[in-house]
Amino acid sequence: DAKTTQPTSMDCAEGRAANLPCNHSTISGNEYVYWYRQIHSQGPQYIIHGLKNNETNEMASLIITEDRKSSTLILPHATLRDTAVYYCIEGGSQGNLIFGKGTKLSVKP
Amino acid sequence: GAGVSQSPRYKVAKRGQDVALRCDPISGHVSLFWYQQALGQGPEFLTYFQNEAQLDKSGLPSDRFFAERPEGSVSTLKIQRTQQEDSAVYLCASTPRAGTPYEQYFGPGTRLTVT
Numbered sequence: 001d002a003k004t005t006q007p008t009s010m011d012c013a014e015g016r017a018a019n020l021p022c023n024h025s026t027i028s029g030n031e032y033v034y035w036y037r038q039i040h041s042q043g044p045q046y047i048i049h050g051l052k053n054n055e056t057n058e059m060a061s062l063i064i065t066e067d068r069k070s071s072t073l074i075l076p077h078a079t080l081r082d083t084a085v086y087y088c089i090e091g092g093s094q095g096n097l098i099f100g101k102g103t104k105l106s107v108k109p
Numbered sequence: 110g111a112g113v114s115q116s117p118r119y120k121v122a123k124r125g126q127d128v129a130l131r132c133d134p135i136s137g138h139v140s141l142f143w144y145q146q147a148l149g150q151g152p153e154f155l156t157y158f159q160n161e162a163q164l165d166k167s168g169l170p171s172d173r174f175f176a177e178r179p180e181g182s183v184s185t186l187k188i189q190r191t192q193q194e195d196s197a198v199y200l201c202a203s204t205p206r207a208g209t210p211y212e213q214y215f216g217p218g219t220r221l222t223v224t
Contacts, residue, residue: 002151034210043113043200043215044152087151094208096142096165099151 002100003027004088009104012082018075020103022088025069031092033064035073037084038102044087047073078107111135113216115201121222122191130186130219134203141184142213143176144200152200158184159207191223 005023012018024033035047048055048062050071055062061074075082087102114133122128134141140159144152145168154168160181169176173191178184188195198220202213 032210036213041217043202043217044213045215046212049211085151089210091210093210095210096154096157096168096208097144097152097210097213098154099144101149101151 002098003090004100006086006088006100006103008101009106011106011108012075012078014080014107014109015077018078018082018105018107020073020075020086020088020105021070022073023070024088024090027068027090031090033062033071034089034091034097035060035062036087036089036097036099037082038087039081039084044099047086078105080107080109083107113201113203113214115199115216115219117219118217119220119222121224124192124223125190127187127189128191128221130188130199130221132184132186132201132203132216134182134184134201135205135214136182138203138205138214140204140206140208141178142202142204143184143186144202145170146198146200146218148197155186155199157208164208188221191221193223196221196223
């Protein structure tokens with residue numbers, strides 16, 4: 001079973017930052033936080049991952065709290081094409097992904 | 110470049126029929142994963158290959174499910190004697206590294222409907 005908890009759904013206005021929270025209170029010291037998203041009728045797409053430090057790439061930023069019990073994925077300027085289900089996953093450096101139900105993000109004009 | 114492709118995209122099978130679902134990973138990718146996604150749920154792991162070796166098949170729901178990757182590239186997921194509960198989207202993912210959870214590249218999936 002998935003070990004993370006996320007809100008079921010969120011709305012965001014187009015052009016604004018989308019901040020998606022995730023709780024992973026049982027994460028162990030060598031486990032990472034991975035984020036994927038799934039646009040309707042497509043396969044999941046990798047976004048970003050991190051261990052302890054904040055991470056940024058061309059898609060998003062990942063902010064991990066100091067105690068590592070929660071994190072936030074930030075899409076700095078959400079567009080309509082960012083409407084998707086966003087999955088936060090904790091796991092080791094090897095192995096398969098264990099998906100939960102994710103957060104359905106709706107970006108509205 | 111080409112991504113992961115899966116075929117067929119849609120498959121309707123009568124209960125009791127056998128089906129074969131194909132995955133073409135990105136060329137050169139070492140690892141290949143199969144996942145099953147029921148309606149409204151997140152994907153669930155089925156099995157994992159590193160090259161031609163099936164290293165983990167713990168997620169296969171029954172012995173009716175069988176997967177192979179004989180030459181370390183294309184993979185086939187076979188379901189024998191399909192049942193209605195097998196109706197789902199079957200996703201394939203590949204990654205250039207050995208079994209990493211990050212940068213898994215997913216195909217579009219095969220939607221299987223068992224009637």
